[in-house]
Amino acid sequence: MKLEENEGFLSYPRTEAATLDNQSCGRSEGLRSRSSIIISQSADRSIFTSRISPTRERVEFLLGEHDEEEDPCPLFTQLNELFPVQDDVEWRETARWILFEEKTEDGGERWSKPHVTTLTLHSLFELRTCIEKGTVLLDTEHRSFKDIVDHVTNLKIAKQSINQEDKKNISNVLNRKHIHQTLKSRRRTVVDLIPSCRAGNKNKKSTDVEFSELPLKDQLKNKFRRKITEGTEAANILVGEVDFLDKPFASFIRLKEPAVLGSLTELPLPSRFVFILLGPRSKIRAYHEIGRAIATLLTDEIFRRVAYSALSKEVLLAGIDEFLDELAVLPPGKWDPTVRMQPPKFVPSPRKRKINLLKEIKMYCNGSGHNPDDKLGHIYPHVSEELKRTGKLFGGLVRDVKRKAPWYWSDFYDALNIQCLSSILFIYLATVTNSITFGGMLGDATDNMQGVIENFLGTAITGAIFCLFCGQPLTIISSTGPVLVFERLLFNFSKDYNLVYLEFRLWIGLWVAFYCLLLVATDASYLVKYFTRFTEESFCALISCIFIYDAIKKMVHLADQFPVNWQYRINDVTQYSCVCVFPDTGNDSSINATEFVTSNSSYMELSEILNWTHVTQSRCKDFNGRLEGNSCSYVPDVYFMSMLLFFGTFFCISLFKHFQSSRYLSSSIRKLTSDFSVILTILIFCGVDFFCGLETPKLIVPSEFKTTNPNRSWVVFPFGGNPWWVCLLSGIPAILITILIFMDQQITAVILNRKEYKLKKGAGLHLDFFWIAVLIILTSFLGLPWYVSATVISLAHMNSLKMESTQTAPGEQPKFLGIREQRVTGLVVFILTGTSVFLSPVLKYIPMPVLYGIFLQMGVAALGSIQFMERLQLLFIPPKHQPDLLYLRHVPLRKVHLFTVIQILCFVILWILKSTVAAIIFPLMLLALAVIRKAMEWIFSLYELSWLDEILPKDDSKEIVSKVEDVDSSDSENSELKYQDKTPEINISVN
Template identity: 20%
Template sequence: MDLKDNKYGHDGDNRDDAFDFGSPSPKLSTFYIGAEQVQVFTELQELVPRVQGGLHFTEDVFDSPVTAHLRVLWLEVARWVDFEQDYNKIGQRFTEPHVSPMKFSRVSQLCEQLNAYGKIIRTDATTLGSTLNEISAHARESGCVRSKQEFDVLRAILLAERWHPEVKGCISDMEEFAQYWENSVISGVNPAYENESTQGDLGGQSNNELETFQSSYNKLVNLQDRAHHPYHRYNNLLTSTLGPGSEACTAMCGTIEFLEKPLIVLVRLNNCIRKSCITEVDIPVRFIFVYLGPPSTELRYDKLARVFAVMMGNVHFRACINEAKDVRDIVDAINGFMNDALVMPISRFTNPETLAGMVRQIEAYKREVEHDVENECRLRNILTSGKPSQVDLPYNFNFAVSRKLSAISLALNDAVLRTPAAVHQSLSKPTASSRRKQFIDGFCPPFVDFFRGLKPWANRVPSDYRDAFKKDHLSIVFGSVLFLYFVNLAPAITFGALLNTQVDPSFTISLTLLSTGVFITVFTLLAGQPLAFVGLTAPMFILETAIASVAKDAHIDAKLLRFWAAIYCSMFGIFFLGCNASVLANHIRRSVEEIFNSFIAFFFLLKSLFTMFRLIPSGPKNSSPDANLDFSNKLAIAGATLFLAFIKLQFCLSLARIKRGNYFRRIIRKMLGALNVPLGMLLITALDLIFFQKFNLPKVSIPPPNRANVSSWFNMPNMKHLLDYGPASPFLVHGMAISIGLTMGIIIFTEVALNGITAMKNKAVKPNVFVMDVLLMQIIFPVVSGVLGWPFCSGATVRTMSNLVALVKMDHAPAPGIPHRVIGTVEQRVSGLLVGVFVALSIFLGSILSFIPLAALYGMFLYMGVMGLRDLQFFLRVLALLKRRKHWEDWECVRGLPGKHILVFAIIQTIIIAILVALNIVAEFSTAKYAGIIFPVIILLYALFRESALPRWTWLSLYLHQLDRKYKLNPVTHTAVIEKSCSRKETLASLHVVPSVVNNDSHGNTVLLSDVECEEELSDHEDGVVRRTWAT
């Protein structure tokens, strides 16, 4: 097995290193299939009476041992996949999954008992009967049983029925049990006594004894065939939660009165027992642990066997048990397990709050251990490797302060901090000429990124269509179309209504719907990232408002100015594409995205509130009755609009809380979340028709299908008068068009980059060909909008998030206690094409859409604003600063970070957001409507300030990388560099980190890589984290 194919970086042939638990221990090697860790299901079975007095064995039982099979059964009392579940005999159900606590005294007792009575049996048996027969033989040899009758009764007990509470009916290895007794009857030879002359063959028994024996056996078989015991062999639901290659371990415990001493046996099967119902899951059985004994007041066999079952959940313990040769190896493995265990004293006052504090301490301990082991492994790599690419780094760090160390590692990676003692001479600061060469190489030759992106784009497109029609994807793809249709329809109608009433009446809702549908269809068909959605967004609405305001003030035809602005935007797009500016998208950080999203959220809130407040009249025009009546009607309309808008807001927020709660079944909650916005619109429309019909509230203006006017679908400028500037000078027109075109290009580039980043968050694996998105959005679409008079479109990150949520592939059968996790995304183009077509065809739904009051649209804007701020790290940090520090542990974004650093960084972000909101307010209430389009310049200046100035602030730079992480546009492939000299302990302990000591850049220079950056900065990509918005 090649090392690069080994997930854990361990060479299967190199087994020189073993666990160091403070005492000798077995080597670790083979408890892994290929490169994948074997998942183990552990089950604890307790011997319980099946009938009254079943555990009291009389002479009649010893005369007919088969009857012992009917007197007892093995009851499953606990099970482990990742967490423990105990069977509640009163509630007749398993408890909630939980971490397994143990008493320290039980561990000590188990070690003492193992040293005194323990035995390891490694066998090639492939059936349960033969395996349990070896256990019975050991009991005879070790003196646990004294006679043949006791031996037979013990074997019958071991083969008794297994009762698994979640599997209907009785479960038993009837075939193996029948084969065992048939062989005993036919051959008359007991394998345990085949060498004893006192045991004869069947001919030595009387016919009456044989008939009695056969009669007992027939009764046993007939009992299993009774109708009230339907035969269900396995728990298929639980089996589905286990991955391929999983194995099982069964721990059997109980009290048997005729045993002379405890029987403690660990059976390690070289060949797993398959299709055996000793466990409730249909997976091979690798281990069987038996702990039986005579009645004792000092020992609880069930508790001691549970200790072993709990330890089997530890990967290091399992690896040791797998290689154990004798009982001392098991004891050493237990000692090693206890070295990494935490002891919690039983407090008199135990409550969830105190336990929550303990959980945080455990997390801190785990981080400390992981960093210790990881850096020891890294040091050993450096000291033992002879590769010239690796450098000799001195081991002089204190890894106890894990959070601070991770910050130092991140800072070193981005060359923020430079420690001469920790960096080799080859890592010295690059010269000015090398930086200049690297800068030139990044932007030259022209269009190289575009031509490089054509091949991955061409390779991706066919698979996007094939993947949509795979059997497992059909329901996801076509089931998401309705949800995504409403997600794109609602903003299109809302922005269309605002454009029609506040910018230019020529922007009809039909025009907005048609343009949005066409842009979505074409973009999905040709884009480099088809998971992204495009359309009219808040920045584009601000831009349209600014264009209309500038054209009005300068006495220029707005259509003419839009056309030239679109042409210049396209020219700037060609310039960006030629300079390979798409690489700049890889430097977008979380703070830039959050400032942008915060600005958009505040825009939604303020725009809807200002629009509704404008409906309130200042007063009657005069004192006439008609004027007073008109004033009262306008007040009523304004009040009803505000009321319905807040009803819509509260209704959508309530549905969002229901979706995140535990009311109803998951499918119902998912449907309510998917239809949140349309249900809200339906509610407001019903309220308007029932209670506010006489108010004549403003509604969506869209003609019915029979009165559709094709000319209203386009708003084209007069092509014959493109050079007719009227009273304005050509220099003024083109100067303003260049300024607007440059601003539009920056806005589109930023939104498309954020759109691509968002589309990669749910574990997307296909390449994100960003240059194709730039070609469409910044070069082609602006020209189309300028020529046809359609609204300018850009990347819609919130709608893209909703697309990810709709197309996500979840682990539908997680192990008990493990939440549903994202395992991938259906990366395809079919659903986007259907959504685009349906949105375009919505122009023929005028007879239905005309019933929707504008209050519903304003309420949706409020909802979009509220949900846009929720879950932003900036917003959470501001809330955390308003709380005492002991409550900060509720949020990962502030955990372990100094309060002063959080405060300073939050103040910087707040200042930028305040400037952007102030510009928005100025553009709303003053004649300088164009002031709003300055916001991309402010965001660009902040990004430059973040990359150049803040890292130079030594006090803040130490934690800057944890406060503000970097995004990636493409899937991240982690490569673990672990040498063969690493022990198995070190390899497994670093399972969840990606250690990369050194790497070579494109110029052959050795650069220091950080494993923490791979884990923490890209956590959104790896964990499938999608921020909650109005659409998700």
């Protein structure tokens, strides 16, 4: 146990500091006096010295010594103050801290909202004096609060700071009963209000007003424990004024082993620190502020590390000085100190602050300022292990298998969470809708050679195989728009030259698989490291806009099937009619049904029909009748009802998604609502549609397994339909489709495997592409569509599996922990897709506008989370109203606009290519995006590109950026600037 003590304080101090050795940055064991006030301790920031201060050196030594150790335990800090109660006193909890301060409001019945602690500079000076002049016990071995108090008071007596009477009074005061917020029950409130009950307090037993050495029941039942992470320790701060002391009594105690100190703390947590400050009357406000100051210091991770590791009082003082170095002071006339500052969305990283501190020390010790080469570490990205070439045949594939094999079984039991159920239902409906949509378009493009049933079967088979054996099981494979364009061109070519489409397609598929396997063998997937955010966002924005456009287009075209009666007049209602007329009798609506027999009805059915004006529309058509009248095409409000379902679904999903960050209900209910947002929305609007009773268009699922075109079989034979030379000619168009599949697959893979998503099990780019090649062979022989990674559903899949911290301190935003990596959700989704034929009786009740609304929400969410759209908005915002974004601080506005304009031009070219007959060269344009990005280095400096995009990897680059700024110190990585958030905003685009 270390003991440090001095007397005479609560005045502006003169300090002792460790000095540097005369040699450059050498550490000195000795101490010398330095007559200067506290503010001079921050000499490392002084303009009158070129050397690092003893403060910084001592903290750097301490942090460097424990650099490899784990971070210190989180602390729950509690401030107790002494209050008079009639003829006695008691301790009451007035504030608490985990990250932010919570105060007991006036009346003591509720906690305030968490807020950032604001301190007076004078209170920090006074606190420093308390530590410097008071008693400091480090690593005491006492296990009870009474023993700690006795030991501290005995030391004070030994130093002749107090007498025996003072010791008795101090012990008596410190051992009085401690009242916490949870103890202020209704019974206590009634006691406070009824004087007769107050009078009865005098007859209480002594145990009712004394400190309890054991935790109370209220402590054990406190629900606030849910907010406390495992391993949290407590720090107890006791301040108050008494009438028997002439000067302050201050002690800082650190226990060698944490111990539960009875009812001292609100929660039954083991205590590590105790700070005691008792003083004469008339200074209670000063004592209160000093208590808040030490509590705030203990919530600072750098000081907390110092407090845990300090071996002497001087090190504690150095920690306080380092805190003062980082302190920001607000002018009193420009800000109201009573205003409670809301917690920031992102708390600055203490680890980065520690790194900056150590870096600054090293630069001073090396006798240099900023090193320009350090800036290159910020600019040039580190290439991950997955993207490095092995130089061996199939070396990347073998490395992927070795990387993923240890995680294989965990990919199944990691799915044991209710979140996966929500993900399965959401992705299943998205996959079914996508399969029906693309199946219908494929049927139209290929004369039903590939239709809805083929798309269902192909999605189920290939998806299940891919999820079982791929490298990134979060990937959802599906038919995509670019592949659909190629299928249409291929079918038209076959039709024009009298070729058997499926046989021709089989040989193209075999060539594509050969090219893909060749790319896998040569580790060609390493090229994806050249796909920067410029390429990813351009592709993502294109796919998102395509499906936003298609979702709205489908809703608009519903007016063709369910027309709006714009010219309807309620006064003319008597003029509207519609009757079924028998074709052979003109307008005679009454006939002898026995004279008309059709192949669609029996004699007995027709004999019962005597008046054709009562026949329904469907029965009229069955009997070959015709409808006559100006109201026959009237459809009551179906179109507008569909629009209501469409936009209602869009807004409802968005509302439920953001409900998790709202203030209503408990956090568990908010999270559950957010996880099941899509399912809840579908159920709500299916119910709305059902109760309204209008015949809105519903989801149509095939009810049996059979080929869409009866003229084809389930297996495609390679020979017999086309000339022999077709198998060789097929290699030419296969090159284009290979480029398309490679770009489509790998761009999505790069987005899914970004380091911001905190994936722990690694990527498998080569392994994924290998299985894409194998599945292309399978689907080509079965005449099923080709499948690649679907950007939309894959990213939506990841979004539905985001993990966030459940134990958060009051005021703290939930931390992004990563993605729940497993294979079960994708596997179950594809199995359910294959069995959808048997679920058609249930699925037929889901309105198509609801599903279109889901696609709209996914596309809009994607566009709202990419930097491209934010820079696009900047074109229309005057500079003085633009948000404070990091890249606007470091890049001239004209360069930002130029970068945006280039990206817009690339987007427009991609849109034109996919919409015209030039779609055949669409794959080449995707490849050209990477070339265009490389050419932009002639227009923008690497420094500018490092902020607007990402720098292409260059192992041999020697360029030194001329404009060097201390970005780390000026721009906190966790400030409230949008793009400094390290929690990824998962882009959800629609494929």
